[in-house]
Amino acid sequence: MFTTLPRRAGLFCLSLLLVLTTGVFAQDQKATIEGVVTDDAGKPLPFVSVLARNSESKKSYPAISDTLGRFSFANMPVEGAYSFDFSSFGYQKRSVTGYVLKYGVPNTVMVSLAIDESKLSEVVVVGYGTQKR
Numbered sequence: 001m002f003t004t005l006p007r008r009a010g011l012f013c014l015s016l017l018l019v020l021t022t023g024v025f026a027q028d029q030k031a032t033i034e035g036v037v038t039d040d041a042g043k044p045l046p047f048v049s050v051l052a053r054n055s056e057s058k059k060s061y062p063a064i065s066d067t068l069g070r071f072s073f074a075n076m077p078v079e080g081a082y083s084f085d086f087s088s089f090g091y092q093k094r095s096v097t098g099y100v101l102k103y104g105v106p107n108t109v110m111v112s113l114a115i116d117e118s119k120l121s122e123v124v125v126v127g128y129g130t131q132k133r
Contacts, residue, residue, distance in 0.1 A: 029077070034073075035108055038069055038111070040113075045065060050063045052073055054080045054081075077101075086113060
């Protein structure tokens with residue numbers, strides 16, 4: 001049955017199949033992005049809030065840095081550029097914009113946060129216990 005198809009029709013069908021399957025795979029490409037948040041001295045900052053936003057889909061993805069300042073986002077769509085917002089108590093907020101994920105290669109973001117002196121102006125000392133004289 002297939003031997004009766006003209007050669008051009010067979011090549012056309014094969015080309016159409018390749019184009020359609022390539023489009024399906026391109027829409028489903030995901031990437032992982034990893035990074036580290038440090039202070040001005042290069043020490044890792046734990047528990048920093050990281051929010052990734054996709055400019056195309058308008059979706060947001062939250063994460064928190066671990067005790068070594070590391071954070072990661074897995075299965076991120078590669079379509080569109082991302083912005084990353086970093087915030088932590090006692091430090092100035094920082095944003096990284098226009099980051100484009102690449103499929104199949106390491107994606108990393110390294111960020112340093114500066115101390116926000118205005119938020120650290122008050123110190124509260126609480127003491128518990130008794131003392132005999």
